[in-house]
Amino acid sequence: MSIAISVEGLSKSFAGVQAIRNLSFAVPKGGATALIGPNGAGKTTVFNMISGVYAADAGRIVVNGTDVTAMPSRRRIRTGIARSFQNIRLMPHLTVLENLLVGQHVRASSLLDLLTPFRLVPNHRWKREARAALEESGLGRYADETVSGLPYGVRKRIDLVRATLAGADVLMLDEPAAGLNPSETHALRDHLRALLGRGLTLLVVEHDMKFVDSICDNVVVLNFGEKIAEGPLSQVRRHPKVREAYIGVEEEA
Numbered sequence: 001m002s003i004a005i006s007v008e009g010l011s012k013s014f015a016g017v018q019a020i021r022n023l024s025f026a027v028p029k030g031g032a033t034a035l036i037g038p039n040g041a042g043k044t045t046v047f048n049m050i051s052g053v054y055a056a057d058a059g060r061i062v063v064n065g066t067d068v069t070a071m072p073s074r075r076r077i078r079t080g081i082a083r084s085f086q087n088i089r090l091m092p093h094l095t096v097l098e099n100l101l102v103g104q105h106v107r108a109s110s111l112l113d114l115l116t117p118f119r120l121v122p123n124h125r126w127k128r129e130a131r132a133a134l135e136e137s138g139l140g141r142y143a144d145e146t147v148s149g150l151p152y153g154v155r156k157r158i159d160l161v162r163a164t165l166a167g168a169d170v171l172m173l174d175e176p177a178a179g180l181n182p183s184e185t186h187a188l189r190d191h192l193r194a195l196l197g198r199g200l201t202l203l204v205v206e207h208d209m210k211f212v213d214s215i216c217d218n219v220v221v222l223n224f225g226e227k228i229a230e231g232p233l234s235q236v237r238r239h240p241k242v243r244e245a246y247i248g249v250e251e252e253a
């Protein structure tokens with residue numbers, strides 16, 4: 001089994017408070033792993049270390065075989081990892097297509113490539129790719145609409161299209177289902193399943209256990225910065241330490 005993200009012996013303290021303690025886990029390539037745990041367990045801190053927002057105090061993070069522990073966050077996209085935030089970072093005054101073209105420019109390899117998104121070349125390869133990716137995700141009709149006018153659930157999915165077009169094959173999703181209505185949640189679930197079908201890897205922080213159950217084959221449970229259980233959700237939710245620490249899992253069962 002090949003590994004997309006490997007976290008080994010990770011630790012992080014904030015002003016003497018140990019947020020993460022000697023944490024190790026692996027995210028298998030081509031699957032969906034959820035990082036769950038009660039409020040304050042350390043999930044966001046782990047995401048921040050993997051994406052490079054925070055430096056780790058100790059330990060190692062390897063993405064697609066590259067040690068990124070000391071790599072600046074802006075360079076980590078080149079290893080194939082992208083993170084989506086709860087506050088979507090699309091440019092609201094641009095169209096969907098324009099947002100996707102700006103995202104694609106991340107993988108530009110030459111100065112000419114860098115300038116290309118801003119040249120008005122009608123059938124340019126990047127535009128074709130962006131339109132095709134939107135069509136494939138069932139979002140083709142939004143290509144020329146301004147982002148600010150679109151429903152939240154649609155914007156979330158456009159953010160996913162942007163990340164994959166930028167070359168990411170490992171997506172970190174921070175509470176993807178938060179704020180979505182039931183039909184938007186279903187559309188997101190189907191979209192993520194389609195990405196998994198194409199071989200992408202997902203690492204998800206999510207409180208909605210039904211959503212976790214519908215997407216993730218592997219769950220890592222944190223409590224007070226330590227891993228207390230790992231495995232399929234059906235097994236993890238029976239674990240005594242999880243029942244004790246994370247009553248939400250038991251209640252949702």
Ligand SMILES: Nc1ncnc2c1ncn2[C@@H]1O[C@H](COP(=O)(O)OP(=O)(O)OP(=O)(O)O)[C@@H](O)[C@H]1O
Pocket residue numbers: 014015017018019037038039040041042043044045046
């Ligand atoms: N920048 C920071 N400065 C100080 N303490 C922090 C910082 N970030 C996180 N912490 C602390 O680290 C611990 C873990 O917080 P974190 O936000 O990672 O938990 P979480 O599992 O994501 O919680 P939630 O589910 O509520 O988002 C908490 O005790 C929190 O107060």
